[in-house]
Amino acid sequence: xxxxxxxxxxxxxxxxxxxxxxxxxxxxxxxxxxxxxxxxxxxxxxxxxxxxxxxxxxxxxxxxxxxxxxxxxxxxxxxxxxxxxxxxxxxxxxxxxxxxxxxxxxxxxxxxxxxxxxxxxxxxxxxxxxxxxxxxxxxxxxxxxxxxxxxxxxxxxxxxxxxxxxxxxxxxxxxxxxxxxxxxxxxxxxxxxxxxxxxxxxxxxxx
Amino acid sequence: xxxxxxxxxxxxxxxxxxxxxxxxxxxxxxxxxxxxxxxxxxxxxxxxxxxxxxxxxxxxxxxxxxxxxxxxxxxxxxxxxxxxxxxxxxxxxxxxxxxxxxxxxxxxxxxxxxxxxxxxxxxxxxxxxxxxxxxxxxxxxxxxxxxxxxxxxxxxxxxxxxxxxxxxxxxxxxxxxxxxxxxxxxxxxxxxxxxxxxxxxxxxxxxxxxxxxxxxxxxxxxxxxxxxxxxxxxxxxxxxxxxxxxxxxxxxxxxxxxxxxxxxxxxxxxxxxxxxxxxxxxxxxxxxxxxxxxxxxxxxxxxxxxxxxxxxxxxxxxxxxxxxxxxxxxxxxxxxxxxxxxxxxxxxxxxxxxxxxxxxxxxxxxxxxxxxxxxxxxxxxxxxxxxxxxxxxxxxxxxxxxxxxxxxxxxxxxxxxxxxxxxxxxxxxxxxxxxxxxxxxxxxxxxxxxxxxxxxxxxxxxxxxxxxxxxxxxxxxxxxxxxxxxxxxxxxxxxxxxxxxxxxxxxxxxxxxxxxxxxxxxxxxxxxxxxxxxxxxxxxxxxxxxxxxxxxxxxxxxxxxxxxxxxxxxxxxxxxxxxxxxxxxxxxxxxxxxxxxxxxxxxxxxxxxxxxxxxxxxxxxxxxxxxxxx
Numbered sequence: 001x002x003x004x005x006x007x008x009x010x011x012x013x014x015x016x017x018x019x020x021x022x023x024x025x026x027x028x029x030x031x032x033x034x035x036x037x038x039x040x041x042x043x044x045x046x047x048x049x050x051x052x053x054x055x056x057x058x059x060x061x062x063x064x065x066x067x068x069x070x071x072x073x074x075x076x077x078x079x080x081x082x083x084x085x086x087x088x089x090x091x092x093x094x095x096x097x098x099x100x101x102x103x104x105x106x107x108x109x110x111x112x113x114x115x116x117x118x119x120x121x122x123x124x125x126x127x128x129x130x131x132x133x134x135x136x137x138x139x140x141x142x143x144x145x146x147x148x149x150x151x152x153x154x155x156x157x158x159x160x161x162x163x164x165x166x167x168x169x170x171x172x173x174x175x176x177x178x179x180x181x182x183x184x185x186x187x188x189x190x191x192x193x194x195x196x197x198x199x200x201x202x203x204x205x206x207x
Numbered sequence: 208x209x210x211x212x213x214x215x216x217x218x219x220x221x222x223x224x225x226x227x228x229x230x231x232x233x234x235x236x237x238x239x240x241x242x243x244x245x246x247x248x249x250x251x252x253x254x255x256x257x258x259x260x261x262x263x264x265x266x267x268x269x270x271x272x273x274x275x276x277x278x279x280x281x282x283x284x285x286x287x288x289x290x291x292x293x294x295x296x297x298x299x300x301x302x303x304x305x306x307x308x309x310x311x312x313x314x315x316x317x318x319x320x321x322x323x324x325x326x327x328x329x330x331x332x333x334x335x336x337x338x339x340x341x342x343x344x345x346x347x348x349x350x351x352x353x354x355x356x357x358x359x360x361x362x363x364x365x366x367x368x369x370x371x372x373x374x375x376x377x378x379x380x381x382x383x384x385x386x387x388x389x390x391x392x393x394x395x396x397x398x399x400x401x402x403x404x405x406x407x408x409x410x411x412x413x414x415x416x417x418x419x420x421x422x423x424x425x426x427x428x429x430x431x432x433x434x435x436x437x438x439x440x441x442x443x444x445x446x447x448x449x450x451x452x453x454x455x456x457x458x459x460x461x462x463x464x465x466x467x468x469x470x471x472x473x474x475x476x477x478x479x480x481x482x483x484x485x486x487x488x489x490x491x492x493x494x495x496x497x498x499x500x501x502x503x504x505x506x507x508x509x510x511x512x513x514x515x516x517x518x519x520x521x522x523x524x525x526x527x528x529x530x531x532x533x534x535x536x537x538x539x540x541x542x543x544x545x546x547x548x549x550x551x552x553x554x555x556x557x558x559x560x561x562x563x564x565x566x567x568x569x570x571x572x573x574x575x576x577x578x579x580x581x582x583x584x585x586x587x588x589x590x591x592x593x594x595x596x597x598x599x600x601x602x603x604x605x606x607x608x609x610x611x612x613x614x615x616x617x618x619x620x621x622x623x624x625x626x627x628x629x630x631x632x633x634x635x636x637x638x639x640x641x642x643x644x645x646x647x648x649x650x651x652x653x654x655x656x657x658x659x660x661x662x663x664x665x666x667x668x669x670x671x672x673x674x675x676x677x678x679x680x681x682x683x684x685x686x687x688x689x690x691x692x693x694x695x696x697x698x699x700x701x702x703x704x705x706x707x708x709x710x711x712x713x714x715x716x717x718x719x720x721x722x723x724x725x726x727x728x729x730x731x732x733x734x735x736x737x738x739x740x741x742x743x744x745x746x747x748x749x750x751x752x753x754x755x756x757x758x759x760x761x762x763x764x765x766x767x768x769x770x771x772x773x774x775x776x777x778x779x780x781x782x783x784x785x786x787x788x789x790x791x792x793x794x795x796x797x798x799x800x801x802x803x804x805x806x807x808x809x810x811x812x813x814x815x816x817x818x819x820x821x822x823x824x825x826x827x828x829x830x831x832x833x834x835x836x837x
Contacts, residue, residue: 023772023779026317026394033386033420041424044461048428048443048454055451062449133441137449140441144432162825171830179828 031182035189042193046200049141060205061138065131067205076119077198083112084191091184097174099167106164113157120150149197152190159183215731221765222727224787233787235319236727237308240326244301248294251333255289258282260683267680269668279664280347287350292377293333295608299473300384302615303412307388309718310406312397312734314768315784317390320791321383327795328380336373346370351459354444354452359437371430372806378427385419388412395768396776399736406716410497411476414504418465426462429455460511468507474611475542478564481618482546484714485561486553489740492545499538506535516587525584532582539575559633563614566641570606574599595655601648621711625723626704628696636692643685650675715740733769794823
């Protein structure tokens with residue numbers, strides 16, 4: 001190991017150029033701003049959750065409802081978070097011009113996302129036997145926030161389906177993949193929101 | 208080799224939308240959409256103005272019975288809601304739509320179809336909310352709609368439904384518009400227009416758009432929760448089941464205070480556009496004004512509790528918000544001093560636009576002064592919910608937004624219509640509005656200090672309020688006469704006004720570098736700028752003329768705009784723009800069905816809207832054949 005920086009080769013012109021921020025297309029910025037405002041919406045909902053939780057009696061959940069059971073939600077989390085992996089493969093794949101990787105990655109993401117949604121439906125059937133949105137404010141918050149997130153997963157699945165159809169029709173290639181990229185951004189965002197919901201609504205009441 | 212004339216001809220053919228009724232529903236041209244925003248917002252302004260005249264007529268004398276308490280509640284609620292949501296922001300978005308691309312030297316907004324969609328949603332949401340009058344069931348809980356009054360227990364009727372559903376629907380439009388402004392400003396600036404050369408009006412619209420992106424979700428979350436409480440028996444605001452009505456207030460004002468600046472910032476941007484032109488010198492302190500814009504937008508998110516000083520919150524939080532409320536006066540003050548300094552150091556021309564700017568300066572400073580008083584907790588607690596508050600926010604919003612909008616009408620309408628307005632009628636209108644405005648709102652300070660509460664439909668004689676109220680009511684009619692003068696002036700100018708020419712004021716920014724009204728493609732050659740005041744550079748016009756013949760400056764494909772880099776506005780590539788299409792209207796109609804069904808409780812009908820929206824969005828995203836082929 002030398003301490004003389006000059007003794008080590010300086011970066012080549014290509015290496016420098018690779019780090020110059022690429023100009024982003026308008027669609028990329030549009031999706032960034034859309035995600036920003038959506039994230040703010042979830043932040044307002046989660047802040048309302050904590051506001052109402054700490055305004056009420058120390059008992060939480062209210063009215064003798066049990067703190068949420070964690071094993072099923074943890075499985076759901078694992079499934080949803082792992083769905084971002086194939087999405088990265090799809091996105092990277094089409095950037096290198098591999099339509100096959102794009103289709104495969106999208107299909108895997110779709111299956112994982114749909115499984116998550118199915119499990120959430122199953123979880124609701126169990127929960128609804130114990131409490132409903134109209135039981136008290138805890139029920140209102142739980143179903144409104146998780147339901148709103150579930151709707152976002154649904155929208156994400158529709159987007160993936162749409163991009164999949166377009167991939168089959170040969171709409172995407174090495175230089176034409178903006179809608180793949182924005183769909184991937186949206187999907188990763190929906191995943192990240194779930195982490196916040198998991199921590200706040202499921203693990204939070206146990207602390 | 209094609210000639211300049213042939214190129215321009217091709218450009219015109221590719222940007223011109225087909226004439227006829229079908230095209231009216233399909234347009235994606237930012238200028239047509241901007242004009243529609245302006246006219247539609249003007250109609251809502253007139254509606255809200257007539258509501259205000261009705262209120263002032265009822266309050267002209269004590270113990271009147273022209274309007275009963277129930278109708279009075281609906282009228283003041285719709286007056287405020289319409290002015291805030293359906294007039295102020297859409298009007299400023301209208302001017303933004305028209306002038307932001309022109310001032311940036313672009314040929315359209317970044318997302319033309321989203322732009323058209325935003326207009327349709329605004330129109331439908333505004334009509335939906337006002338349709339409530341047909342049923343005699345207009346919103347009646349005040350524009351900030353506090354629960355529990357507006358909850359299912361105390362207002363079970365549909366009135367509040369029009370408010371919650373209407374505003375949720377409208378929110379789609381405002382968010383779409385804001386995102387469009389941000390991306391347009393980031394990506395479609397003329398080459399050379401680095402961040403330090405963006406016109407101050409565009410900076411103001413940009414700061415506003417960011418405030419919308421972060422503030423509107425709080426209002427949407429609030430309205431969604433109230434809708435769930437009212438329609439589906441949820442308990443967010445119901446203390447008996449663990450909810451809390453104060454949550455409504457927090458979320459509402461977390462949106463509501465930034466919204467004051469969402470309204471005022473672009474209006475201040477108009478002032479920053481007009482002051483240098485009519486002072487015949489560049490703006491003093493450009494950088495300070497940019498920083499003040501950004502600082503105001505940021506700090507506005509930390510002051511909302513000053514609307515809630517009388518609620519009974521902990522002392523600590525009140526001290527924090529009191530300090531923040533006093534802090535936000537600093538960027539406001541910087542802007543005032545910069546305008547005054549520009550005028551002092553310039554050669555002021557008192558044409559009608561500038562006259563309205565001076566009227567703005569006087570009333571906005573007065574409104575700011577009473578605003579500082581409200582930042583002080585003990586004063587606020589004494590005076591809250593009195594007519595003093597009504598006086599204060601009308602000085603801020605009428606003074607801070609309506610005067611600049613009128614200035615913009617006189618300044619920019621000649622660019623839109625190609626005809627100048629009449630100066631004498633303009634000055635008459637100014638003096639009627641300025642005099643009437645002070646006669647209308649100044650006495651409210653006094654009646655408020657004398658203890659008159661806001662939102663009462665009548666009052667008893669002998670409390671010392673009669674004279675002040677009568678003065679206010681007379682002032683209301685004088686203001687109305689002033690607006691009639693401006694309306695008459697506009698209509699007259701359309702037929703008889705002197706032709707404006709490209710640049711009637713000797714302006715500094717790029718909208719004056721093209722004809723009035725501009726051609727559909729705005730600029731035949733992409734302008735290149737070298738300062739914040741391109742038209743005041745000696746050789747700018749000369750360069751633009753020679754550029755007409757340069758293929759690089761004309762963009763090879765005709766229906767294209769130039770995409771430039773975010774910070775330095777270096778050219779990146781030309782991007783193809785979408786053609787006119789009916790899809791945005793279809794998607795907006797789908798949303799209308801969904802929201803209308805939700806409001807009426809016809810959930811099957813509401814569900815029918817969803818496939819329309821989805822199919823419309825799919826058609827929207829579907830590429831054109833030649834894009835796939837490429």
